Amino acid sequence: NALLKKVDPLIAKKKKLYSNMDITSAKSPEEKQLDKEISDLFSKMNALILEKRKLINFGTMPIKKKTTAAKKPVLGPKAKLMKLAVTTLRNKAKKLGISDVSKRTKENLVQSIILGEARKKRGTTAGKKATAKRKASTTRQTGSSSTAKDRARKALPPGRRVSKAGNVYYERRKNRSDKPGQLAGEKYQGWTNYETWLWNLHTDNDSYEYLNGFYQDNPRLEDYEYAQALKEYWEEYFYEYEDQLPGPIWDLAKSAFQEINWLELSKAAMEGIY
Numbered sequence: 001n002a003l004l005k006k007v008d009p010l011i012a013k014k015k016k017l018y019s020n021m022d023i024t025s026a027k028s029p030e031e032k033q034l035d036k037e038i039s040d041l042f043s044k045m046n047a048l049i050l051e052k053r054k055l056i057n058f059g060t061m062p063i064k065k066k067t068t069a070a071k072k073p074v075l076g077p078k079a080k081l082m083k084l085a086v087t088t089l090r091n092k093a094k095k096l097g098i099s100d101v102s103k104r105t106k107e108n109l110v111q112s113i114i115l116g117e118a119r120k121k122r123g124t125t126a127g128k129k130a131t132a133k134r135k136a137s138t139t140r141q142t143g144s145s146s147t148a149k150d151r152a153r154k155a156l157p158p159g160r161r162v163s164k165a166g167n168v169y170y171e172r173r174k175n176r177s178d179k180p181g182q183l184a185g186e187k188y189q190g191w192t193n194y195e196t197w198l199w200n201l202h203t204d205n206d207s208y209e210y211l212n213g214f215y216q217d218n219p220r221l222e223d224y225e226y227a228q229a230l231k232e233y234w235e236e237y238f239y240e241y242e243d244q245l246p247g248p249i250w251d252l253a254k255s256a257f258q259e260i261n262w263l264e265l266s267k268a269a270m271e272g273i274y
Contacts, residue, residue, distance in 0.1 A: 003048075007041040010034060077213045078233070081110040089113065096120060107236055118209030158190070169271065192261040199260050200268065203234070208269040215273050227266040 018031050027035070081089065089109040090101040096116035101109065161169050191197035200207075210233055211226060218225075238257055242250060 003041055003045050007038060007045075010038050010041070014038065076217045076229070077114055077210075078110055081113060082106070108240070111233075111237060114210060114213070115206055118206070118213065192264050193259055195256045195259040196261045196264055199234075200265055204269065207234075207265060208272060211266060211269045212273050215270070223267060223270075224263060226270060227263040230266045230269070231260075231262040 014031075014034055018034075084092075086106050086109070089106065092113050093101045093104075093109055093116070096113060098109075098112050098116055104112065156171070158171050161171050163169065188194045189197045191200065207230055211230060214226070214229055218229075221229075241253075245253065
């Protein structure tokens with residue numbers, strides 16, 4: 001406002017003294033001085049306007065919040081392989097001796113590679129040591145026994161045990177029995193049901209190898225999370241046969257598959273891992 005009060009009289013003075021001058025004639029020193037004073041005042045006004053705009057914009061600028069980088073999820077063996085190109089997966093499969101790689105889907109290649117690497121690992125020193133830690137078979141009685149000595153000792157009923165080393169295991173055999181026993185309240189051969197027992201009978205090695213690899217990448221999960229991982233692993237394999245079986249047979253197979261106790265299977269496999 002102060003600058004406007006100064007410039008307005010100068011503009012009025014210029015209009016009064018020099019409005020009717022011949023534009024072709026040179027300006028007088030007095031007119032030049034007057035023009036300079038008006039120009040200086042306008043320059044100061046522009047500088048103040050720009051400064052004021054900067055202050056307004058600075059006050060309205062949004063403050064950026066510091067964001068913490070999201071933790072990358074830990075990928076298991078399957079997730080890592082799924083990120084690879086199909087060509088790369090086929091080359092890996094060929095090296096493992098897997099046939100018909102060109103006809104397989106990406107999911108099938110990944111599953112075959114996981115199983116192939118697990119089988120290959122069994123032949124190594126580390127693989128043999130890991131396999132040696134596995135629990136004894138529950139489908140047959142192992143070792144030797146003396147009937148006379150057994151009769152003189154009172155056997156515990158089937159159930160949970162803790163070894164001298166502090167390891168937890170489950171005894172499913174009946175006393176002095178050469179056949180598989182069963183835990184109290186369980187329905188078939190020491191397992192929750194027939195479906196769980198049958199699936200374990202045919203897939204226990206592959207389940208162990210898969211969970212062993214999965215555990216190396218995810219060592220601090222809860223039991224139910226390992227069970228869910230094992231279920232999802234076998235579901236992909238199982239549902240590949242949906243279009244290959246007649247409707248009634250598929251419905252029966254799916255009904256049996258849904259009865260499997262994955263928590264029990266995963267716990268049994270994990271006993272040899274930690």
